[in-house]
Amino acid sequence: KNEVEQSPQNLTAQEGEFITINCSYSVGISALHWLQQHPGGGIVSLFMLSSGKKKHGRLIATINIQEKHSSLHITASHPRDSAVYICAVSSFSSGSARQLTFGSGTQLTVLP
């Protein structure tokens, strides 16, 4: 079973701080997803990546396939960034279709 481990589980930061959330996984994957879940519960896809780095606004996602590790960075954090950030990986299941395996999430709170 592919396990996805996120760290830290909880993170509190002051507005403006640089934030890093880490994700490690145990088997070969075809893609890694970063998702954001707001307090209201809705889940939004932030990034999908299989190599290198992607950037969208103040968010940066990196992945190291050899080390089976990905990071999500938030620059100049803001209280509106407060949410649960979820890492998920796509790998072959016992069948033919790839399925997503999710980490348990990182609760980020950014204080003004």
Added chain:
Amino acid sequence: NAGVTQTPKFQVLKTGQSMTLQCAQDMNHEYMSWYRQDPGMGLRLIHYSVGAGITDQGEVPNGYNVSRSTTEDFPLRLLSAAPSQTSVYFCASSTTGALGSQPQHFGDGTRLSIL
């Protein structure tokens, strides 16, 4: 463009009752899936569909049925509700491509409590 629409948003059931959680998407996505989210755990796949008329089981399928008669709709049926099925349920869809290899679009979730 509504995206993925889930109904209801909240539901309380008694043990043994049955109900259907609705999921509809208007993006012509082939892939649709149902997840449950429990405290301290990652989302877990219940059932998924790679296209109309095709469904398959995920990690935690027991107690749930699905069908996919159209591309747009993917309802999840609880056959006989149990307290262990108290959870938040999410429906997701994605474009053509093996499940998980395309960006996922999620509904807003259904919070279900079984008494």
